[in-house]
Amino acid sequence: MHLASDNAGPAHPQVIEGLSRVNTGYAMPYGADADMAAVTARLRDIFEAPEAAIYLVATGTAANSLALATLGAPWQTVFCSPVAHIHEDECNAPEFYSGGAKLTLVGEDDRMTPETLHRAIEREESRGVHGPQRGPVSLTQATERGGVYTLEEIRALGEVAKDFGLPLHMDGARFANALVALDATPAEMTWKAGVDAVSFGATKNGCLGVEAVILFDPATAWEFELRRKRGAHLFSKHRYLSAQMAAYLEGDLWLESARRANAACARLAAGLRAVPGVRFLGEPAANMLFAEMPRATHLRLHEAGAQYYLWEGSLDGADPDEPLTARMVCDWSITDADIDRFVAIAQGRA
């Protein structure tokens, strides 16, 4: 019953097989391998973006930081939500890669709205050289709280960005989970909605460590390549990044894995909904669920060995009914049996 994070789960066996498959003989290093050419073609096809520049890196933080540094400038500020991974969980990597840009926090939770975004950008009003200059907008899809922006919402944010002439970045660490939740096409969820660059996550959804950066405007490709190299994120034996991504895309494994994870989360939600004292913080849309549960419920789960983050509150405390917030994440590999057992324990049936 591991619901702590989708980065704690295993890689999909087909991805491991992909590594074995390419592990013969010599291959051109640094991204000139044949597998990368195939990955590029496949992603361009999937995104209906025949001109897109596509690069692989091994971590989501690298994808985000390199993309934002390429889209922006050191004297700018990046607009993002206050719980954005780039703000909270990357130890200032965006600031480092950008050479000292700032992050401006928009709104109060995981979702920027056109209104909060517009206000935040407008607030960085004209102070000439004195204030930080307006820079890229970055949204996370699915969000850090398990929500999913609708296509309309993304388009609306894209329009605000465009009104101010700012580029729009999507942190897609859970891109596939959001995509299948929306039943949309990758193009619809990105460039057709105004997105200029995507961190296309694969690690959390069944790979070992690989993310694609997709730049719909190839004009910045060379700068990105230089930034990737001097950031030490260009792999010599690049075929092993390519092979992961190739296997991930092959036969729509990526969509299938995301559907599994989302279905597990839906099953979990359905089960927990019936538990007395459980209250969801936002409707779960993808593979992540935040919910308040009574301390007693937590204690039962805890004793049974269930793993998940206690997001707010503490197990220590006298009141068994006090609600404490849990974050529960379903990865592609979690079984129905595990979910059902988790629910049963939460319900006090097991």
Next chain:
Amino acid sequence: MHLASDNAGPAHPQVIEGLSRVNTGYAMPYGADADMAAVTARLRDIFEAPEAAIYLVATGTAANSLALATLGAPWQTVFCSPVAHIHEDECNAPEFYSGGAKLTLVGEDDRMTPETLHRAIEREESRGVHGPQRGPVSLTQATERGGVYTLEEIRALGEVAKDFGLPLHMDGARFANALVALDATPAEMTWKAGVDAVSFGATKNGCLGVEAVILFDPATAWEFELRRKRGAHLFSKHRYLSAQMAAYLEGDLWLESARRANAACARLAAGLRAVPGVRFLGEPAANMLFAEMPRATHLRLHEAGAQYYLWEGSLDGADPDEPLTARMVCDWSITDADIDRFVAIAQGRA
């Protein structure tokens, strides 16, 4: 007949198997996996350094840049040879990670001597705040030209560094190749000789992409961890780095692979020595050979599909006898048959 680089060869099957081995169930992310604990223990044992702080990253450039940034400061200069990988092949990654440090080039080739190093450090004499301050010394073992520093030579460089109170870093992208060439222990080649931090390469010698940074003084460990994270080099699914390194160390695979590569290079050298017009640039000590060969010899090899870098000169040219420099690198997987065929073609026998 692939002699272009040891980063073009495959990973060792045991390393791939290692990935499969750990690919079950959930594992703590970000280096808290059980395999990393085992790797740390094993490397401490191998290096006879029970206190050493040990971290994994995926690229050699990351290992070097993070280590040097941790050892030095932005207002310092790093002393290295003019052909050092950190100077020539990392697109200013050390400058980026250090926040703007400088590199001072020592000597004329791949090998610093105590004299050239002493002179270079001394030259950055006291100019108060005006000049760059003296910073870490970085040597590459084996060198970028295929040479190997003897233990005495490393100790002598270490003493110069110590005389000036400067830390000593070893870029060990081909650490194993040098070690087996010297028939030394890891401790002898590093901390016993005055080395403070090592980039312990594994990628070139049979892994997919993993390098250990070994800090003999654990006082800087936390700073290193923060630098690794904000450099975006901390893997979430860290077990796949750990597993590579574990397999690499298991049963001394790392030493066996290096011996193979070195033996192949020795076989190549023995064969080429007999070819008329061939002249070695330095005695090959590890798995890399630089040699002048007549243009005609190059053309024969080229036509036969042999792959290696033409380091200096051009195949185009009228004179069949003009010597052109080749760089030939043997990876762990190259076969005797390949070497023999290469030599035969060079000799004009095939």
Next chain:
Amino acid sequence: MHLASDNAGPAHPQVIEGLSRVNTGYAMPYGADADMAAVTARLRDIFEAPEAAIYLVATGTAANSLALATLGAPWQTVFCSPVAHIHEDECNAPEFYSGGAKLTLVGEDDRMTPETLHRAIEREESRGVHGPQRGPVSLTQATERGGVYTLEEIRALGEVAKDFGLPLHMDGARFANALVALDATPAEMTWKAGVDAVSFGATKNGCLGVEAVILFDPATAWEFELRRKRGAHLFSKHRYLSAQMAAYLEGDLWLESARRANAACARLAAGLRAVPGVRFLGEPAANMLFAEMPRATHLRLHEAGAQYYLWEGSLDGADPDEPLTARMVCDWSITDADIDRFVAIAQGRA
């Protein structure tokens, strides 16, 4: 009637005379001038801090950025108010000088409280290497909205900082104005209240361009010197910085000038208080006043050539009674006649 900013006013004649005074013969460059030795001694005396390290730079942004970079680290976040000059008006200079640190905004206005500060620091809770690490606290005295922290308030903030082991920086661009408002000693307002480093402003209060950075812990002095040099803020003909500061301190000119500016502001406040429709945003404590005034009042002042910032709202608009916010700053040189004329126009008497 110039109330736009105290950086638009002239230098005090005695400061210009100071420049003439030192303008004879040769002087050691780069801070080794005799005048700097005297300035250091004088400031140590004034601050009752015989060990303090003291440096001069020419701009307040340099003082703040260099001080914060010296107190903190690139992976940290600086705690400051959302209207702090370091956040709003330095075009990411603190981020640049620190090598990519973050700023965390505390509270809603110009004044941090022990509670908001404690909460903000606590919120950057332990996420290991993932989140930004807690860094320096920076308060502005007098604040960017014309307020002045009492000694008790500073002490309380200092205690919060100390509880978390964080250094406390004071942006004293208007140090003298705050000091005379509090009728306190420099020591009381700084190190006795827990302040570790001060940007001691002089430019706004009658100099051409000079600020002292005072580090009460001299252990970081050398690092500061290196940062100042590589930031290009070390003057060769340093005597002209020293001479400004010497003249500024001589005969307590700095206190006298601040008293004048504060008195002018009090006179302004007294006059405006009687104007119908005028509402102060916070009680003016030093030399800066924020007030809402009806559009009609603004238009009268505007037509009469009065200069000040319209902080919020627009002169364009139909309603003559609509309140628009003005920022009015009194510099040391403003005359009573100017103030009285300004008030008279505001009152509709002139």
Next chain:
Amino acid sequence: MHLASDNAGPAHPQVIEGLSRVNTGYAMPYGADADMAAVTARLRDIFEAPEAAIYLVATGTAANSLALATLGAPWQTVFCSPVAHIHEDECNAPEFYSGGAKLTLVGEDDRMTPETLHRAIEREESRGVHGPQRGPVSLTQATERGGVYTLEEIRALGEVAKDFGLPLHMDGARFANALVALDATPAEMTWKAGVDAVSFGATKNGCLGVEAVILFDPATAWEFELRRKRGAHLFSKHRYLSAQMAAYLEGDLWLESARRANAACARLAAGLRAVPGVRFLGEPAANMLFAEMPRATHLRLHEAGAQYYLWEGSLDGADPDEPLTARMVCDWSITDADIDRFVAIAQGRA
């Protein structure tokens, strides 16, 4: 007898007077002062460059670092001589401001030649993303060893830069001294010879602390302004920078002062030429002279209180005839009497 540096001399009285002149009433801050408009117009006129973007900063290191950062990129290398001020005397400021660019040292002394420059640029040959990318070329005029590039020499360097598509920067800390030595126009010595940006020094030649950056291509002006601000080099009371530069240019004071300094140096050279054992290192062309003199000569000068740098060697030593190298710099204010006395002592006549 102060010949240590032209940064140890006083400011010209007319420059101090210029400060008094502008010290009345209020002036727009941050470069919007009327004096700056006049300075801009005047410098455009002097340089025959009606479109040039012109900015003032207070130090030569700021001028150089900001100009190079604007012309280049963090992944590039700047080509300069091994004794360039930007390399030897700015504590890595160019690396800091550029965000981690490298400096490639060209040739062996203070003068790059078209051949050494071409070779150095060519050497940074195409290694794709691996090596540093080719960046700006920076020459110093007059050089750090007192030499002056002829117009032909600058043009030849400019052509090499242009052949590779690289911008050319001139560090003109002693611009005026070189200009009068060549009897050329500012346009001839800069943009007509291929120079894209100039650090136009004024501090050493009679100001307190002001340098102009002249960008002949105004396309980069806004970026420069942002870099200046976030580098903390934008003065609030900017009029005092403007006033210095205005006075410096007024009535060709800058040329007159440079002629004086050069004439003093020529007088010094003429005098020393007659001293037995004196050997010039390069013909003095501007206001700086490097010469070997016997230890005994040095000791006589030293005892008489003459101040200059002993560039190589040590006064301690037994041999009175051993040649030790002196650097002697004449500033605008040095008197013939001082020069004559210095020579007389050197000659043993006084």
